Amino acid sequence: MYFQLKSYLTFLFRSQNQHGLHSPFVYDLVTKCFYDRSDYKDYKLIKNYRNDLLSNKDQIEVKDFGAGSRVFKSNLRPVFSIAKNAGITLHRAKLLYRITNYLNIKNALELGTSLGIASSAIASNRTTQLITVEGCEETARIARQQIKKYDLNNIQLIKAQFETAISQLSSNIEQQTTNNKPQTSEKFDLIYFDGNHQKQATLDYFSKLLPTAHNNSVFIFDDIHWSPEMEEAWEEIKSNPKVQVTIDNFQWGLVFFRKEQAKQHFTIRV
Template sequence: MFQIIEYIKFLLRSTNQHGVHSPFVYDFVTKCFYDDTKYDVYSSLSEYRKSLLNTKKQIEISDFGAGSRVFNSNLRAINVMAKNSGSTLKRTKLLFRIVQYFKPQHTLELGTSLGIATQALALGYSENHVTTIEGCKNISDFTTQQFNRFNINNIHLINKKFDKALSELQNNNYDLVFFDGNHNREATLEYFNMLIDKAHNDSIFIFDDIYWSKEMAEAWQIIKTHSKVTVSIDTFFWGMIFFRKEQAKENFTIRL
């Protein structure tokens, strides 16, 4: 019910490119969000997802996040996980376009899961070095096999809990960070604060499921008001923030 109410509010306040007066955001929206090019890579994204949907193997899950609204057991089938928990094909295509648009060379993902979004991050730009963190060893082992099967070579998967992995990161900064692993207010804010100093002027942070719960919505509001954040974009399912000092501080709500 919370998400339904929030989505109605989102529709009432949202706009498309015609309501955007920032040249930077306007170009991003028109050239990336609304890019309807049928990229060849889309077939690879679709095949990766189909391979998971056709895998009935079950694995034991260690869930370190906010839990699941779908599963009652930690023994879960890959195909059911891919259907209910993985990024949709529409969102992976968008993630691919975002990477293609900004061309990050160092990307960090919190929450590898089955690697659906990770693949999009990796294929968006060949020079992108993707570091992805997964807390569950069984998922990590399975997804590593998936990456090898699809010959994705620019991904480094770390199997550790987020807080430990983040404290050990070697990179001083990241061009893109995708937060997709713990839909919890306190954890989201903790990881954001741990990574804020690794952002530079042209970095982009993307937060998944910002309206997952009232607490996640609160976290998103706090993140938007951080002194280093100049631009935020709310697409309902994702929240994006930028740190461009040349931009006036402004919040955008964009329909996709």
């Protein structure tokens, strides 16, 4: 907890708002998306989806992968408590929806479905096709129920460990490259990394999924200030030669690959 407080104070000291942004792309993203105060009709679905989970008192047995939980001491957890403490906040869910909408995301991948709150934010824009991966059987079961209840037919939920799902995607890319086939079916406009908050795992996922990005893709990493090693992972990602623009908004790290952009790193309050 002390580490995160120190990190947040450092973030506040370094951060800025839209003023002084010398990148037109980032300035427009911040002013027209991050700071957009419009009341989108799709917010209602996201809010109802989340509130539904917050009223669910059923207990499920959760299998944690990666760094585990700082909140829960037992693997037997009430659904409402998972939604409240481990799920994305409504504020963040709305921001994720706006990013998906603003960047015109068509094909998205999510690592870490949990109960599917972030999934609903991405897929509320019905033109977006989302593949979401969850390793825990019970949370995946609840997410499937919710996805079906809210008719989010543009979500494909895969129950598998991240390594298995990523290996399959990487294998498809390699096969297409070998056969000189178009790779559009395996390119993602957005990848949302929300699970296994450990340095090496994060870097491995990033490295293996890099071939699935195109010039206008965005990768979003959750909890980049979770721990010293997650901050180290974030610094390594920023230094990757294929990464051109990054935005640190404390909770998330956004990565862009736009070759036409000068390499720049931003720390922005949202």
